[in-house]
Amino acid sequence: MKKPVFYHAGCSVCVSAEHDIINLIGAENVEIVHLGNDRSQIAIAENAGVKSVPALVTPNGNVLHINFGASMEDVKK
Amino acid sequence: MKKPVFYHAGCSVCVSAEHDIINLIGAENVEIVHLGNDRSQIAIAENAGVKSVPALVTPNGNVLHINFGASMEDVKK
Numbered sequence: 574m575k576k577p578v579f580y581h582a583g584c585s586v587c588v589s590a591e592h593d594i595i596n597l598i599g600a601e602n603v604e605i606v607h608l609g610n611d612r613s614q615i616a617i618a619e620n621a622g623v624k625s626v627p628a629l630v631t632p633n634g635n636v637l638h639i640n641f642g643a644s645m646e647d648v649k650k
Numbered sequence: 651m652k653k654p655v656f657y658h659a660g661c662s663v664c665v666s667a668e669h670d671i672i673n674l675i676g677a678e679n680v681e682i683v684h685l686g687n688d689r690s691q692i693a694i695a696e697n698a699g700v701k702s703v704p705a706l707v708t709p710n711g712n713v714l715h716i717n718f719g720a721s722m723e724d725v726k727k
Contacts, residue, residue, distance in 0.1 A: 577674060593708045597654060597675050631670045639714045 575632040576602060580618045582609045582626045586642035590627040594639075603629075608648050619645055652709040653679060657695045659686045659703045663719035667704040671716070680706075685725050696722055 579594055581587030594603060606614050608626065618628070622636040625644045629637040656671055658664030671680060683691050685703065695705070699713040702721045706714040 589712065590714060593710075593712050593714055596710075597679075597706075597708065602674075629674075631674065633670075633673075635666065635670050637667060637670055637716045638718075639716055641715075 576604045577632055578604045578606055578621075578630045580606050580608055580614070580623050580626050580628050580630070582643055582648045583607060584626070584642040586640050587627040590639045590642070594627075594629060615645070615649060653681045654709055655681045655683055655698075655707045657683050657685055657691070657700050657703050657705050657707070659720055659725045660684060661703070661719040663717050664704040667716045667719075671704075671706060692722070692726060 577598070579591060581591055591605060606618070608615050608618060621630045621634070623630065623645060625638055626642045626648060627639050629639060631637065654675070656668060658668055668682060683695070685692050685695060698707045698711070700707065700722060702715055703719050703725060704716050706716060708714065
């Protein structure tokens with residue numbers, strides 16, 4: 574099965590949510606993408622519907638925006 | 651271990667997120683509370699830090715606000 578993808582950008586809200594998601598789902602069951610470190614993924618995340626980080630894209634393509642760390646516009650700066 | 655609690659109020663955003671969370675975590679691993687049906691839980695959710703629904707309160711007490719369905723003020727109406 575395709576894994577959910579957790580997008581974040583290293584902000585404190587992101588890191589806290591990342592820990593929570595890993596605790597809930599298990600580190601082996603989620604792919605973590607750091608958009609600050611891997612900027613080529615920004616367009617992919619936007620195409621998936623990610624408006625802000627942290628966000629979790631489920632295997633069926635739904636986007637769960639979790640709390641609010643930063644907008645994608647901020648991530649691009 | 652204490653289970654995470656998913657609070658919702660029956661709105662379409664809530665129901666969609668509920669399905670996603672159950673798919674990700676497993677129905678047996680999360681307690682679902684419908685604040686519209688069980689209004690005595692509204693104060694408990696607010697005390698836990700829930701500002702809007704849908705929201706997931708993790709076993710360690712963090713609140714993950716997922717997307718945005720309705721504010722707690724709307725839930726009380």
